Amino acid sequence: MNKNTKVLALKYRPQTFDDLIGQDVVAETISNSIKANKVPNAYLFTGIRGIGKTTTARIVAKSLNCSNGTDNLCKDELCDNCNAISNSNHIDVLEMDAASKTGVDDVRDLIEFSRYGPTTAKYKIFIIDEVHMLSKQAFNALLKTLEEPPEYLKFIFATTEIKKIPITVVSRCQRFDLSRIKSLELFNFIKDIKNKENGNASDDALKLIVKISEGSVRDALSLLDRALLTLDKDKELDLVYAQKIFGYFDKSQLITLFELIFEGKEKEVLNTYRQIYNQGVEPKIFINDFLELLYYFKNVESLNIDGTNFLLNDEEFNKIKEISEKVNNEILILFWQFTIKTLEEIDIVSNQHLSMEMFLIRLIHLKGINKVSNINNEEGSNQSEIIKDNSPLQKQEDDDLFGIKERMETIGQIKNIVQEKDIKIKENKKTELQTKLINSFDDLLEICSSKKEIKLKYELEKNVNLVGFENKRIEISFNEDLDKDFVKDLSLKLYEWTNDRWIITLSKTKGQPSKKEEEINSKKELIETIKKSPIYNDILKNFPDAELVDVKPKNSESNND
Structure with a gap:
């Protein structure tokens, strides 16, 4: 095949360790081990898709079998061995896709083939891609050969799912975790290839490609290939057109949308969303970007815009920082919860577009919580009174x-x-306006009694273990008998009783014994104490078969005497 007709991901595939980007430590370690003639029995490369696992495996195979020796490895002009390995047709280097050959019989054939030494090269090498797809029996069949192979035999494994490989196999390999390519490094790489291909694309468009590829070189090259083929040579691919091609939209639109939500401008919010939707943006992509923006608002102080992170530009970063100063963390967390819930809901509705509009309307009417926080900070007013007046x-x-x-x-x-x-x-x-403050778990039980919420009180006493109780926050653990609607019911009642919104957190910590457990334990302790008393011993002397079942305090009995 003519090299010019290849897709960019194949055309610019690294041929030597020097061509690899973002894996300097891995390349240096392997090169040093080969030069020192301390080659392990098996290499294991793991990482996300498109960062060079199989490519690195081929480079290792070429380094081991290069006709020029380890000190003079091929760079520009490849020797016969290196050329054959690059084209996947070397007789002594077998590449196998474990996704299509998963059985124990395939591995047995491989082991049988390994009995014979290399024909033209120094080493016989087996490259097994997606090795995690092998069956358990296939891995077991491979163990002995993997641990003590012939001197001429080497294994190179590649996988995206390292946890699916048995630990007995991993321990017999020299493992290398290939990292995602850093944004700036990947940007410079695809920009250089764009220039080599005489492409016409702006830096902002290339940065969008870097963002979408998420550190994968192959993804970035595939997107670049698609982008360069979309427009004529005399036209530049700018950010706006790139967003249309890849189904992404300008994040500044989303920041504007967020600002309109807090201003309560329902009509403008819906119009802005419809503009985004009309650009071809799917609701699920929109809501994932909305979550990403919420993360930036919440953690803006820990973000650094230094030119190596292309998730936000300077203008977007400054705008987010300006808005975040007016937004309380509690509303951001509440928005996050609503958005996650909507992400689950859009898979079960027929018209996702309408569902998204209703989602935004709901957020508009939640934004008043932020006003509560602002009034608190500025005036120091009583919180319950403010929420009574302002809660949306x-x-x-x-x-x-x-x-x-x-x-x-x-x-x-x-x-x-x-x-x-x-x-x-x-x-x-x-x-009536409920003014009672609930400052403790006992206060909560008391108000349940006074309001005749018997079922809620029963759940609190029997199935709830208190972990923490502080200002409008309750942290609990629970047993398997707890009613599935308990948290929802309790939240509604607390809001009704206090005119305030409470946060109820489910914890993995065991927490305090439930009220019922405390009552049972207290009775057991009382019974044990009575059993040690002289009166109980005197009773046993006269009635040996007697058994103490219950104890009641004297003041609880009827005063008939």
């Missing part, structure tokens, strides 16, 4: 949160549970 989830007397007040009677028959709950809270506010 609790409608005030004259508010029409969803714009449906005039149609409420028409659709009253199809109200959902959340709407019913809001109406109930509003009606309760007319007659």
Whole structure:
């Protein structure tokens, strides 16, 4: 095949260790071991797709069998052995795809073939790609030969799933973990290839390719190949057109969308999203980028824009930093939870586009939580009073949160549970405002009793182990009998009783014994104490078969005497 007709990923495949990018430590270690004639029985290369595992395996094979010797390895002009290995047709270097040959019989054939020495080269080498696909029996058949092979036999394994390989095999190999290629290094690499191919693409378009490829050289070259073929030679591939080709959109649009959400501009939010959608961006890609942006807002202080990270440019970074100063961490975490939930929901709805619009509308009405934080910081007001006035989830007397007040009677028959709950809270506010503060687990049990929430109290006493209880945060562990709707029910009740939003966390820590367990343990201790008393011993003397079952304090009995 003419080299000019090859795809870029094959045309620019590294032929020597010097051609490899991003794997300097691996290349230097292997080169030194070959020059020192301390070659292991087997190499194991692992890492993500497209970072050079199979390519490195071929380079190792060429280094071991080069006709010019280890000190003068082929670079520009390849010897017969190196050329044959590059073309995958060397008689002594066998490449096998474990994905198509997974059985023990294939490995037995391989072992039988290994009995014969090399024909033209110094070593007989078996390169097994995607080695994790071999069956358990195939791995077991390979163990003995792998540990004590003939001097002329070497194995080179490549895999993306290192955890699927038995530890007995891994321990017999010299393992190398190939790392993702750094953004700046990959950018310079594809820019150099773009120049060699006389391509016309802007640096911003190349940076987008680097971002999408996620450190994979093969992915980056495949995307570059596609991008260069899209436009005529006299036209430059800019960022806007590259985003259309790859189905990505300008992150500044998403930052603007986020800002509009906090300003409560519903119409502008929907129009901005529709512009993004009309660019061909799928809802799932949009929501994943939305999650990424939430991460930047939450961790903006730990991000560094130094030219080596192409996830954000300087303008986007500064804009995010400016907005994040006005946003409370609690709302960002709440947004994250809502977004993750929506990511699960869009797989089960027929019209994902409508689901995304409703998702954004929900976020608009949650943004008021940030106002609560701002008022707290500026005025030091009482938190419960502020939430009563500003919480977007609790409608005030004259508010029409969803714009449906005039149609409420028409659709009253199809109200959902959340709407019913809001109406109930509003009606309760007319007659009574719950002002009791819940500062402890015992306070929570007491209010459950006073509100006649027997089921909720039962769950709290019997199936919940308290780990931590602090300001509007409850951390618990639980047993297998806990009702599946417990957390949801408790959250709704706490919001109804306190006009405040609580965070309930499920912990792996065992926590304190439940109230029921404490009661049982206390009774056991009391029974054991009574059993050691002289009165109990006197009873046993007169009634040897007697057994103490229960103890009741004297003040709990009826005063009939």
